[in-house]
Amino acid sequence: MLSAESAALIRATLPAVGGALDEITTRFYATMFAERPELLDGMFNRGNQASGAQRRALAGSIAAFAGALLADPDTRPDALLARIAHKHVAVGVTEDQYTIVHKYLFAAIVDVLGEAVTPDVAAAWDEVYWLMAGALVAQEARLYLEAQVRPGHPWRRWTVVERREETPDTASFLLRPSDGAPAPRARAGQYVSVRVRMPDGVHQLRQYSLSSAPGDETRRITVKRVRGDGAPEGEVSNLLHRTVGVGAELTLSAPFGDVVLDDGDAPLLLVSAGIGCTPMVAMLEHLAATGSARPVTVLHADRSPADHALRADTRRLIGTLPDARATFWYERDAVDEPGSRTGRMDLAGLEPAAGASVYLCGPLPFMREARAQLLRSGVPARAIRYEVFGPDLWLADAAA
CATH class of the missing domain: 2.40.30.10 (Translation factors)
Known part of the structure; x- marks a missing residue:
């Protein structure tokens, strides 16, 4: 749904805009918070602002969305934005705030790129922005409705x-x-x-x-x-x-998030590290509470058994499910947990069950490596779902 004229201009300017997105988003946030400091009170995570994580995530999402539009100009890539929409409703983002973001983001683009931003180029990127904003507004309205909360008041x-x-x-x-x-x-x-x-x-x-x-x-x-x-x-x-x-x-x-346990009966492979075990334990509890007979394999990595949160819960739930097993990896003191392995998680030789649904959660470097090993083991990419705590820098790095 990107016009042919805009698509040509976006294709020609994407390298320049993409290369400057870090500077653009840095200036965008600095100016917006200087003039609208109330947005830092209860809306934006100032830890992610300080680390630059939010800036990188925004830049990556814009670049990825623009690239997807160019790949298929007749289709708006709404699925790419599902995770962002869930994050937005979980902090109470409202439709009117997209106008505020537009004002400061486009001012930053002009400030950074200067004369390269002709009226035609500005109009083309404006079209990209409002296609992206429109998709997010629509998804967020649906999520608020499903959660039975007023927009902005979850x-x-x-x-x-x-x-x-x-x-x-x-x-x-x-x-x-x-x-x-x-x-x-x-x-x-x-x-x-x-x-x-x-x-x-x-x-x-x-x-x-x-x-x-x-x-x-x-x-x-x-x-x-x-x-x-x-x-x-x-x-x-x-x-x-x-x-x-x-x-x-x-x-x-209200609860949000698009990485949820599916309702099928395919085998499950739950792969986590550190505090990434939390959604996996929720999934195990749901399976146990509903009397599920699905085959389940739990793989978890941590520093030591003493650092492994919800370890006893995981063992208990594995014991209540009729076809479930678990393997733990620890960097130290593995002897304190019978049957565990020493070192970092190694999926070499893993033979996942045919048709398994895979869920990943943990630090980003861990998930990247685990996903790569799973792909080498024959797991199709479409079967692997991941949850990122904080801004989705996986998307940002993929767009870089």
Whole structure:
């Protein structure tokens, strides 16, 4: 649905725009937040702003969308944006905010590229932007409707009814709606945004996967404290660990996320590392709660058994499923977990069941390597789904 005239101009200018996207998005965010500082209060993750992760993700999504339009100008690549739409509704993005973004983004493009942005070039990129924005607005409207929440207001108060220390750096919080009404519908694999007020008065949001089966009354999130280790520490995770106990109230969004357990009966391969185990445990709990007989293979890598959050839950659930098995890899102290392996996860020699559905979650380098090994093992790319915590830099790097 990109006009022929615009397609020609986008094709001619994409190398220049793509090469300058990092500078463009840097200027875009700096100017927008300088003039609209309220957007940093409860909308944007300032940790991702400081690290540049959000900037890279935005640049990658624009480049990927423009490239997809050029590959097939008669089709709007809506599927490419599904993950972004879920992230947007989980933080309360509304249709009017696309006009704000347009204003500052296009001002940044002109500032960076100067005279190269002729009126015709500007009009062509304007067409790309509004095609992308229109697709996102439509998807987000549908997601708000399905979640039965008003656009921009996905929030609800929840009470912590149990806190459990999983590892020295990981805690689980069992929550119940504070108003006593049933919990909203969720699917195994989805996440919620947690909205907290920081000591400086600014609200910050973080997404955490549900780590329990979607029930009618409670939800569980499992939060790993992000320590500094040479980089800024996670301000929200550390606040939750320090201050939230039984009886505390948290503000959570409705559940969102497009990487969810399918409803079929194909074999499942759940591959995770670190805190990436959380959506996998939710999937296992759902399978156990529904009496599923699907064949399930769980593969997990961690630093040590002591660092492996929800390890006991995983073992328990594997034991309740009729055709399930698990293999764990640990960088150290593997002897403390019977049957585990020492070192990093190695999928060489893996023989996945025919037609298996594969789910990946963990640090991005881990997922890239695991996916490459799975492809070499004969797993088709279409069968592999992945969840990224934070901005989707996999997409950004692929578009670079």
